[in-house]
Amino acid sequence: xxxxxxxxxxxxxxxxxxxxxxxxxxxxxxxxxxxxxxxxxxxxxxxxxxxxxxxxxxxxxxxxxxxxxxxxxxxxxxxxxxxxxxxxxxxxxxxxxxxxxxxxxxxxxxxxxxxxxxxxxxxxxxxxxxxxxxxxxxxxxxxxxxxxxxxxxxxxxxxxxxxxxxxxxxxxxxxxxxxxxxxxxxxxxxxxxxxxxxxxxxxxxxxxxxxxxxxxxxxxxxxxxxxxxxxxxxxxxxxxxxxxxxxxxxxxxxxxxxxxxxxxxxxxxxxxxxxxxxxxxxxxxxxxxxxxxxxxxxxxxxxxxxxxxxxxxxxxxxxxxxxxxxxxxxxxxxxxxxxxxxxxxxxx
Amino acid sequence: xxxxxxxxxxxxxxxxxxxxxxxxxxxxxxxxxxxxxxxxxxxxxxxxxxxxxxxxxxxxxxxxxxxxxxxxxxxxxxxxxxxxxxxxxxxxxxxxxxxxxxxxxxxxxxxxxxxxxxxxxxxxxxxxxxxxxxxxxxxxxxxxxxxxxxxxxxxxxxxxxxxxxxxxxxxxxxxxxxxxxxxxxxxxxxxxxxxxxxxxxxxxxxxxxxxxxxxxxxxxxxxxxxxxxxxxxxxxxxxxxxxxxxxxxxxxxxxxxxxxxxxxxxxxxxxxxxxxxxxxxxxxxxxxxxxxxxxxxxxxxxxxxxxxxxxxxxxxxxxxxxxxxxxxxxxxxxxxxxxxxxxxxxxxxxxxxxxxxxxxxxxxxxxxxxxxxxxxxxxxxxxxx
Numbered sequence: 001x002x003x004x005x006x007x008x009x010x011x012x013x014x015x016x017x018x019x020x021x022x023x024x025x026x027x028x029x030x031x032x033x034x035x036x037x038x039x040x041x042x043x044x045x046x047x048x049x050x051x052x053x054x055x056x057x058x059x060x061x062x063x064x065x066x067x068x069x070x071x072x073x074x075x076x077x078x079x080x081x082x083x084x085x086x087x088x089x090x091x092x093x094x095x096x097x098x099x100x101x102x103x104x105x106x107x108x109x110x111x112x113x114x115x116x117x118x119x120x121x122x123x124x125x126x127x128x129x130x131x132x133x134x135x136x137x138x139x140x141x142x143x144x145x146x147x148x149x150x151x152x153x154x155x156x157x158x159x160x161x162x163x164x165x166x167x168x169x170x171x172x173x174x175x176x177x178x179x180x181x182x183x184x185x186x187x188x189x190x191x192x193x194x195x196x197x198x199x200x201x202x203x204x205x206x207x208x209x210x211x212x213x214x215x216x217x218x219x220x221x222x223x224x225x226x227x228x229x230x231x232x233x234x235x236x237x238x239x240x241x242x243x244x245x246x247x248x249x250x251x252x253x254x255x256x257x258x259x260x261x262x263x264x265x266x267x268x269x270x271x272x273x274x275x276x277x278x279x280x281x282x283x284x285x286x287x288x289x290x291x292x293x294x295x296x297x298x299x300x301x302x303x304x305x306x307x308x309x310x311x312x313x314x315x316x317x318x319x320x321x322x323x324x325x326x327x328x329x330x331x332x333x334x335x336x337x338x339x340x341x342x343x344x345x346x347x348x
Numbered sequence: 349x350x351x352x353x354x355x356x357x358x359x360x361x362x363x364x365x366x367x368x369x370x371x372x373x374x375x376x377x378x379x380x381x382x383x384x385x386x387x388x389x390x391x392x393x394x395x396x397x398x399x400x401x402x403x404x405x406x407x408x409x410x411x412x413x414x415x416x417x418x419x420x421x422x423x424x425x426x427x428x429x430x431x432x433x434x435x436x437x438x439x440x441x442x443x444x445x446x447x448x449x450x451x452x453x454x455x456x457x458x459x460x461x462x463x464x465x466x467x468x469x470x471x472x473x474x475x476x477x478x479x480x481x482x483x484x485x486x487x488x489x490x491x492x493x494x495x496x497x498x499x500x501x502x503x504x505x506x507x508x509x510x511x512x513x514x515x516x517x518x519x520x521x522x523x524x525x526x527x528x529x530x531x532x533x534x535x536x537x538x539x540x541x542x543x544x545x546x547x548x549x550x551x552x553x554x555x556x557x558x559x560x561x562x563x564x565x566x567x568x569x570x571x572x573x574x575x576x577x578x579x580x581x582x583x584x585x586x587x588x589x590x591x592x593x594x595x596x597x598x599x600x601x602x603x604x605x606x607x608x609x610x611x612x613x614x615x616x617x618x619x620x621x622x623x624x625x626x627x628x629x630x631x632x633x634x635x636x637x638x639x640x641x642x643x644x645x646x647x648x649x650x651x652x653x654x655x656x657x658x659x660x661x662x663x664x665x666x667x668x669x670x671x672x673x674x675x676x677x678x679x680x681x682x683x684x685x686x687x688x689x690x691x692x693x694x695x696x697x698x699x700x701x702x703x704x705x706x707x708x709x710x711x712x713x714x715x716x717x718x719x720x721x722x723x724x725x726x727x728x729x730x731x732x733x
Binding site for chain 2: 047053059060062075089093096097098099127129130132133134136238240336340
């Protein structure tokens with residue numbers, strides 16, 4: 001059993017707001033090469049990835065992605081049909097067995113491929129297919145409409161739309177300072193996307209990929225000057241039906257945070273795809289005003305679906321790698337209105 | 349390997365062409381409740397839920413685990429979804445076992461399923477994305493050339509696939525959950541069915557099934573409290589190789605050999621035919637029995653078909669393969685691998701019913717997927733390793 005496990009390398013694409021003409025394998029290959037060069041490793045004890053067939057519109061989108069890894073001779077490998085933050089969780093569990101000392105984790109998504117007949121993004125409607133197929137999906141409720149229901153529930157606790165705008169403004173400004181995120185202007189006076197959410201409150205359509213290398217104990221110290229040690233990782237899911245939950249709060253995020261041992265966080269990277277989600281998550285995780293939240297710009301500045309959660313881990317680890325923080329938190333989420341939440345606590 | 353891990357509960361649904369009597373949630377719950385009953389537990393006792401299924405396009409429900417959280421008692425717990433192509437049922441079991449072996453949880457519920465009647469898997473597998481159109485129809489179209497290459501390479505006679513098709517369906521008659529239960533199944537009956545993908549005849553392929561299978565996996569302390577005998581995990585491994593690498597042998601893939609070598613080494617197995625008592629191996633087209641006999645080291649190269657022909661893999665042979673009837677008799681795709689793992693466990697628990705292999709103490713569970721490139725295997729035993 002090995003419990004000293006750290007993030008030792010991270011790489012991400014320069015994410016784009018439109019199809020750059022690169023395939024998923026072409027997005028991945030340079031970033032996988034990048035972490036191999038960072039660590040000097042060419043083989044890993046375990047490999048795990050996260051992706052979504054529906055973004056590619058074809059089964060087995062992860063099969064061709066394996067070509068970017070160089071899986072010859074054959075490798076020990078697995079895949080989750082979830083955000084790659086859960087692939088990182090699976091790799092973290094695998095490393096705990098103690099018989100291997102490195103793992104490669106990657107995620108990728110080309111949301112730009114999801115288009116409606118009128119040319120607009122079809123991502124919100126695509127997410128409808130994630131709902132209960134008998135009672136919810138036939139209602140046609142899209143992702144933004146569901147998020148708007150949650151935002152409304154949150155505002156009804158006494159919060160203001162300006163609170164949402166402030167989150168969007170800070171995220172977009174931070175994103176402009178992040179060379180990997182999109183270059184989005186300050187929130188303007190756009191009309192509602194779906195009230196109370198305006199376009200800047202919603203994560204942009206983004207293509208991209210991200211890769212992380214995990215290592216144990218002495219191997220981690222050998223590969224990285226300042227490893228980001230994972231001190232706790234946990235994820236929890238709650239009821240699927242929106243009517244069965246208190247949408248203004250996130251019980252599952254609070255529980256995952258408690259199990260992961262959240263305390264004295266200096267920097268937090270939250271997988272908030274809508275402005276209000278950040279505020280709900282801050283409360284659930286007990287993050288005060290002194291915590292720097294989403295200094296990368298977060299998902300509101302770059303949201304390559306299925307890699308977005310993994311990027312949170314990489315960004316939060318980066319503060320420790322650079323020696324700029326001692327304790328950071330990464331969060332990932334999936335399912336309608338933050339149904340499932342993962343928390344990863346890292347220390348220098 | 350980490351901490352000890354044991355199977356303490358197994359549950360299966362009856363496999364059918366159409367389970368119109370239940371929703372997807374009802375289907376997975378049926379298997380989960382049977383596994384919990386076997387383990388003497390309720391949903392409350394479970395620490396985490398791991399689910400697996402083949403591509404979401406098969407039912408048209410994207411990331412269905414979000415919707416199934418309630419039906420599987422996962423509220424307030426960790427829930428994960430594994431997807432590794434046809435091997436997914438096996439991989440899902442290994443991810444769940446990994447949570448116990450990694451010391452994270454004591455009792456993990458693992459469920460895999462497919463409700464093929466909700467769509468048409470053959471056409472879901474034959475999509476035409478830009479730049480990479482599929483050149484074949486369905487899995488049979490992909491695998492038939494590999495089978496022809498095997499026959500040419502080994503001189504395997506034409507009737508071997510038929511023998512496996514008959515043997516596995518005879519076994520299925522002893523398994524109350526099996527989908528295809530064909531009274532009086534015979535070589536003549538198989539040979540009279542249409543040729544689908546030369547040399548694969550209709551009755552030499554697996555059916556399209558609705559169904560789910562579940563297991564409860566437990567740590568040593570939790571296994572000691574279980575009411576029924578446990579099946580201990582003696583070895584567990586996954587391997588993958590690229591689909592289009594020109595240097596690979598698609599007939600006898602290296603990833604399968606490496607995965608078997610890894611799992612045998614963990615379990616202390618040097619001669620699988622002698623050291624194992626039975627095997628549940630992913631054989632979706634009958635010809636894959638002789639091919640996998642060689643790939644998994646039960647005999648030398650070119651000898652697999654001779655082993656099949658000799659009757660060694662029959663229920664009364666020295667190394668029974670697919671005593672349950674196998675994938676050829678029940679194929680809810682995403683669950684098919686997990687069923688192999690679960691049936692291997694039932695054999696060493698002595699709970700396999702009419703298809704029990706007498707005195708089985710160690711068994712292999714195997715699954716493969718993609719272009720014969722993804723492998724998941726475990727060896728389970730009646731004794732704690």
